[in-house]
Amino acid sequence: MLTGKKILLGISGGIAAYKCPELIRQLIAEGAEVKVVATQNALQFVTPTSLQTVSRNKIYYEVFEPIGNFNPEHISHADWGDLLLVAPATANIIGKFACGIADDALSTLFLAFDKPVFVAPAMNDKMYQHPIVQRNMRQLQAVDVQFIEPAYGELACGTTGKGRMEEPENIVAYLNDYFE
Numbered sequence: 001m002l003t004g005k006k007i008l009l010g011i012s013g014g015i016a017a018y019k020c021p022e023l024i025r026q027l028i029a030e031g032a033e034v035k036v037v038a039t040q041n042a043l044q045f046v047t048p049t050s051l052q053t054v055s056r057n058k059i060y061y062e063v064f065e066p067i068g069n070f071n072p073e074h075i076s077h078a079d080w081g082d083l084l085l086v087a088p089a090t091a092n093i094i095g096k097f098a099c100g101i102a103d104d105a106l107s108t109l110f111l112a113f114d115k116p117v118f119v120a121p122a123m124n125d126k127m128y129q130h131p132i133v134q135r136n137m138r139q140l141q142a143v144d145v146q147f148i149e150p151a152y153g154e155l156a157c158g159t160t161g162k163g164r165m166e167e168p169e170n171i172v173a174y175l176n177d178y179f180e
Protein backbone atom coordinates (compact mmCIF):
# COMPACT_ATOMS: atom_id res chain seq x y z
CA MET A 1 0.00 0.00 0.00
CA LEU A 2 2.98 2.30 0.39
CA THR A 3 4.25 1.70 -3.14
CA GLY A 4 5.12 5.02 -4.73
CA LYS A 5 4.26 7.00 -1.57
CA LYS A 6 6.54 9.93 -0.82
CA ILE A 7 7.06 9.89 2.93
CA LEU A 8 8.52 12.72 4.95
CA LEU A 9 9.95 11.18 8.11
CA GLY A 10 10.19 13.76 10.89
CA ILE A 11 12.62 12.76 13.63
CA SER A 12 12.83 14.56 16.97
CA GLY A 13 15.24 14.17 19.85
CA GLY A 14 14.21 11.06 21.72
CA ILE A 15 16.29 7.97 22.32
CA ALA A 16 14.03 5.98 19.97
CA ALA A 17 15.57 7.92 17.06
CA TYR A 18 18.18 5.18 16.96
CA LYS A 19 15.46 2.97 15.43
CA CYS A 20 14.89 5.34 12.50
CA PRO A 21 17.35 3.82 10.03
CA GLU A 22 15.50 0.50 10.44
CA LEU A 23 12.14 2.26 10.06
CA ILE A 24 13.37 3.93 6.86
CA ARG A 25 14.65 0.60 5.55
CA GLN A 26 11.24 -1.01 6.10
CA LEU A 27 9.36 1.89 4.48
CA ILE A 28 11.59 1.68 1.41
CA ALA A 29 11.10 -2.12 1.32
CA GLU A 30 7.35 -1.40 1.08
CA GLY A 31 7.98 0.68 -2.04
CA ALA A 32 7.97 4.16 -0.47
CA GLU A 33 10.45 6.96 -1.05
CA VAL A 34 11.65 8.61 2.17
CA LYS A 35 13.08 12.04 2.93
CA VAL A 36 14.16 12.84 6.48
CA VAL A 37 13.41 16.09 8.31
CA ALA A 38 15.18 16.11 11.67
CA THR A 39 15.45 18.44 14.62
CA GLN A 40 18.96 19.39 15.71
CA ASN A 41 18.40 17.37 18.90
CA ALA A 42 17.47 14.26 16.93
CA LEU A 43 20.98 14.26 15.53
CA GLN A 44 22.28 13.64 19.07
CA PHE A 45 20.74 10.18 18.81
CA VAL A 46 21.22 9.15 15.17
CA THR A 47 23.79 10.33 12.65
CA PRO A 48 22.96 12.31 9.50
CA THR A 49 25.23 9.95 7.58
CA SER A 50 23.16 6.91 8.59
CA LEU A 51 19.91 8.66 7.74
CA GLN A 52 21.12 9.91 4.36
CA THR A 53 22.61 6.55 3.45
CA VAL A 54 19.57 4.48 4.33
CA SER A 55 17.05 6.97 2.88
CA ARG A 56 19.24 7.63 -0.18
CA ASN A 57 18.27 11.27 0.15
CA LYS A 58 19.80 14.42 1.61
CA ILE A 59 18.40 15.12 5.05
CA TYR A 60 16.84 18.46 5.99
CA TYR A 61 17.53 19.86 9.46
CA GLU A 62 18.28 23.58 9.07
CA VAL A 63 15.74 26.23 8.13
CA PHE A 64 18.42 28.60 6.88
CA GLU A 65 20.54 27.55 3.90
CA PRO A 66 23.84 29.21 2.94
CA ILE A 67 23.33 32.55 1.20
CA GLY A 68 23.15 32.13 -2.58
CA ASN A 69 21.31 28.83 -2.44
CA PHE A 70 17.67 29.93 -2.49
CA ASN A 71 15.36 27.00 -1.81
CA PRO A 72 13.01 27.30 1.17
CA GLU A 73 13.02 23.59 1.95
CA HIS A 74 10.12 23.63 4.38
CA ILE A 75 7.93 24.56 1.39
CA SER A 76 9.56 22.32 -1.22
CA HIS A 77 9.51 19.33 1.15
CA ALA A 78 5.88 20.01 2.09
CA ASP A 79 4.98 20.06 -1.62
CA TRP A 80 6.93 16.85 -2.22
CA GLY A 81 5.54 14.61 0.54
CA ASP A 82 2.32 12.59 0.40
CA LEU A 83 2.39 12.18 4.18
CA LEU A 84 4.35 13.29 7.20
CA LEU A 85 5.29 10.65 9.75
CA VAL A 86 6.90 11.96 12.93
CA ALA A 87 8.69 9.14 14.75
CA PRO A 88 9.82 9.45 17.42
CA ALA A 89 7.82 12.50 18.49
CA THR A 90 9.10 14.13 21.68
CA ALA A 91 6.91 15.90 24.22
CA ASN A 92 8.63 19.06 23.00
CA ILE A 93 7.78 18.68 19.30
CA ILE A 94 4.19 17.69 20.12
CA GLY A 95 3.91 20.86 22.21
CA LYS A 96 5.34 22.97 19.41
CA PHE A 97 2.98 21.46 16.84
CA ALA A 98 -0.01 22.06 19.13
CA CYS A 99 0.96 25.70 19.73
CA GLY A 100 1.92 26.53 16.14
CA ILE A 101 5.52 27.23 17.03
CA ALA A 102 7.79 27.08 13.98
CA ASP A 103 11.35 27.57 15.16
CA ASP A 104 13.12 24.60 13.58
CA ALA A 105 13.01 22.60 10.34
CA LEU A 106 10.45 20.04 11.53
CA SER A 107 7.99 22.35 13.28
CA THR A 108 8.16 24.80 10.35
CA LEU A 109 7.50 22.02 7.86
CA PHE A 110 4.56 20.78 9.96
CA LEU A 111 2.78 24.12 9.56
CA ALA A 112 3.45 24.18 5.82
CA PHE A 113 2.08 20.64 5.37
CA ASP A 114 -1.58 20.10 4.49
CA LYS A 115 -1.65 16.34 3.85
CA PRO A 116 -2.01 13.40 6.31
CA VAL A 117 0.17 13.61 9.43
CA PHE A 118 1.00 10.64 11.67
CA VAL A 119 2.74 11.09 15.01
CA ALA A 120 4.38 8.29 17.03
CA PRO A 121 5.10 9.69 20.50
CA ALA A 122 7.99 8.29 22.53
CA MET A 123 8.88 9.46 25.99
CA ASN A 124 9.06 8.60 29.67
CA ASP A 125 5.67 7.38 30.95
CA LYS A 126 5.24 10.32 33.35
CA MET A 127 5.92 12.75 30.50
CA TYR A 128 3.40 10.89 28.33
CA GLN A 129 0.72 11.00 31.04
CA HIS A 130 1.33 14.66 31.86
CA PRO A 131 -1.93 16.61 31.42
CA ILE A 132 -0.21 19.19 29.22
CA VAL A 133 1.11 16.53 26.84
CA GLN A 134 -2.30 14.84 26.80
CA ARG A 135 -3.97 18.18 26.10
CA ASN A 136 -1.54 18.93 23.28
CA MET A 137 -2.28 15.57 21.68
CA ARG A 138 -6.04 16.14 21.92
CA GLN A 139 -5.61 19.52 20.23
CA LEU A 140 -3.67 17.91 17.40
CA GLN A 141 -6.24 15.12 17.04
CA ALA A 142 -8.87 17.84 16.65
CA VAL A 143 -7.05 18.98 13.50
CA ASP A 144 -6.82 15.41 12.15
CA VAL A 145 -3.32 14.49 13.26
CA GLN A 146 -3.27 10.69 13.72
CA PHE A 147 -1.44 9.25 16.71
CA ILE A 148 0.33 5.91 16.65
CA GLU A 149 0.17 5.16 20.36
CA PRO A 150 3.34 4.27 22.21
CA ALA A 151 3.70 0.76 23.60
CA TYR A 152 3.94 -0.38 27.20
CA GLY A 153 7.29 -1.83 28.27
CA GLU A 154 10.80 -1.09 29.40
CA LEU A 155 11.78 2.56 28.93
CA ALA A 156 15.24 3.95 28.28
CA CYS A 157 15.23 5.65 31.69
CA GLY A 158 15.10 2.21 33.35
CA THR A 159 11.44 2.18 34.39
CA THR A 160 8.52 0.31 32.87
CA GLY A 161 5.43 2.05 31.54
CA LYS A 162 3.62 3.34 28.47
CA GLY A 163 5.96 5.45 26.38
CA ARG A 164 8.06 3.26 24.09
CA MET A 165 7.84 4.27 20.44
CA GLU A 166 5.88 1.64 18.57
CA GLU A 167 8.19 -0.81 16.79
CA PRO A 168 9.08 0.04 13.15
CA GLU A 169 7.15 -2.95 11.75
CA ASN A 170 3.99 -1.86 13.61
CA ILE A 171 4.35 1.72 12.37
CA VAL A 172 4.66 0.41 8.81
CA ALA A 173 1.62 -1.85 9.38
CA TYR A 174 -0.36 1.15 10.70
CA LEU A 175 0.41 3.16 7.56
CA ASN A 176 -0.38 0.20 5.32
CA ASP A 177 -3.78 -0.23 7.03
CA TYR A 178 -4.50 3.49 6.70
CA PHE A 179 -3.85 3.53 2.96
CA GLU A 180 -5.62 0.24 2.24
Ligand SMILES: Cc1cc2nc3c(=O)[nH]c(=O)nc-3n(C[C@H](O)[C@H](O)[C@H](O)COP(=O)(O)O)c2cc1C
Nearest residue numbers: 012013014015039041042090091092093122123124
Ligand atom coordinates in the same frame (compact mmCIF):
# COMPACT_ATOMS: atom_id res chain seq x y z
C1 LIG B 1 19.37 10.77 26.82
C2 LIG B 1 18.11 11.56 26.55
C3 LIG B 1 16.99 10.90 26.08
C4 LIG B 1 15.82 11.61 25.85
N1 LIG B 1 14.72 10.93 25.39
C5 LIG B 1 13.56 11.60 25.20
C6 LIG B 1 12.41 10.91 24.75
O1 LIG B 1 12.42 9.69 24.53
N2 LIG B 1 11.27 11.63 24.58
C7 LIG B 1 11.19 12.97 24.83
O2 LIG B 1 10.12 13.55 24.68
N3 LIG B 1 12.29 13.66 25.23
C8 LIG B 1 13.47 13.02 25.41
N4 LIG B 1 14.58 13.69 25.82
C9 LIG B 1 14.48 15.15 25.99
C10 LIG B 1 14.54 15.84 24.63
O3 LIG B 1 15.75 15.50 23.96
C11 LIG B 1 14.41 17.36 24.83
O4 LIG B 1 13.13 17.68 25.34
C12 LIG B 1 14.68 18.13 23.56
O5 LIG B 1 14.51 19.51 23.81
C13 LIG B 1 13.78 17.70 22.43
O6 LIG B 1 14.10 18.47 21.29
P1 LIG B 1 13.33 18.31 19.89
O7 LIG B 1 11.90 18.05 20.18
O8 LIG B 1 13.57 19.62 19.21
O9 LIG B 1 14.00 17.21 19.13
C14 LIG B 1 15.76 13.01 26.04
C15 LIG B 1 16.92 13.66 26.50
C16 LIG B 1 18.07 12.95 26.74
C17 LIG B 1 19.28 13.69 27.23
